[in-house]
Amino acid sequence: MSTTTIRISDQTKARMHAAAKAMGTSAHALIVEAIEEKADRLDKQAAFVSEARARAAGVAQTGQTLAWEDVKAYLQASLAPDDAPAKPSPHRIDQGQRGQ
Numbered sequence: 001m002s003t004t005t006i007r008i009s010d011q012t013k014a015r016m017h018a019a020a021k022a023m024g025t026s027a028h029a030l031i032v033e034a035i036e037e038k039a040d041r042l043d044k045q046a047a048f049v050s051e052a053r054a055r056a057a058g059v060a061q062t063g064q065t066l067a068w069e070d071v072k073a074y075l076q077a078s079l080a081p082d083d084a085p086a087k088p089s090p091h092r093i094d095q096g097q098r099g100q
Helices: 010-023 027-062 068-078
Strands: none
Touching: 010 027
């Protein structure tokens, strides 16, 4: 395990110590947890952006997409206790709309 030194304001340090005390943990544990949570969020955000770019490229290449109204109806129907609804079918978008 490595050691890293950070510089924080006296006000932030006091807030961290007060929060840690209220949670029954150490300021160090609270800071480590906060850094881990932030790193996890950044990883998830990067994965989301990567997936969105790949899907946008697919739409731009094929011109196929799903209509929002079809997706909305499918999602609403999937919440019903009945049988699983049919998935919406893709349709082509106009050439001028691709990549927008």
